Amino acid sequence: QVQLVESGGGLVQPGGSLRLSCAASGIALWFDAMGWYRQAPGKQRELVATITHGGSINYADSVKGRFTISLDTAKNTVDLQMNSLKSEDTAVYYCYAVNGIRGGFWGRGTQVTVSS
Numbered sequence: 001q002v003q004l005v006e007s008g009g010g011l012v013q014p015g016g017s018l019r020l021s022c023a024a025s026g027i028a029l030w031f032d033a034m035g036w037y038r039q040a041p042g043k044q045r046e047l048v049a050t051i052t053h054g055g056s057i058n059y060a061d062s063v064k065g066r067f068t069i070s071l072d073t074a075k076n077t078v079d080l081q082m083n084s085l086k087s088e089d090t091a092v093y094y095c096y097a098v099n100g101i102r103g104g105f106w107g108r109g110t111q112v113t114v115s116s
Contacts, residue, residue, distance in 0.1 A: 002026040002105045004095045009110030016114070017083045022095030022107055024076040031097045034071055034078040038091035038112075045094065049080060062088075085114045 008020040020036065035050030035058075049059045049069040057069060068081040078095065095107035 002029055002097070002102070004097055004105055004107035006093065006095045006107045006110040009093060009112045011113045011115065012085055013116050014085060014087060014114055016085050017081070018085065018112060020080040020082065020093055020095075020110060020112075022078045022097075024097055024105075029076075029099050029102060031076065032100050034076075034095070034097045036069065036078070036080045036093055037096055038089075038093045039109075040088075040091040043091075048093065050096075051078065082112070085112075087114050090114050 003025050004022055006020060006022050008018060010018060012018050033050055033052045036048040037045050038048050039045040047060055048063055049067055051057045051069045051071045053073060059067065066084045070079045090113050092109040093112050094109045096104060098104045
C-alpha cells in the first residue's frame with residue numbers, strides 16, 4: 001500500500017508564507033503525477049497545483065504567481081511553496097499522487113490557516 005504524508009501546515013498571517021511537503025512511502029511506485037488539492041469549510045475539494053513526472057505544471061488561477069510546486073522524482077516527494085497568502089487560502093490541503101495502473105492516492109491532509 002502507498003501512504004502519502006503531508007507536513008508544513010499551520011497558522012500564518014496574511015501576506016506570509018508556508019511550505020508544504022508530501023512524502024510517499026510504502027511500496028515502490030512510479031507516479032505519473034503528484035499534486036495538491038484543498039478543501040475549505042463548506043466547499044468542494046479543488047485543485048491547487050499538479051506536476052507530472054515529466055515536469056508539466058498546472059496551477060489554479062487563484063494561486064498563479066503566488067504558489068510554486070516542485071517534484072523530486074527520486075524521493076517521491078512533492079512540495080508546495082505558498083507566498084503572499086490570503087485569508088481565502090485557508091483550507092485543508094491534501095497531497096495527491098496518481099499511477100496509471102494503481103490509480104490515485106490521497107494523503108490525510110494538513111490544515112493551513114491564514115489569519116491575523
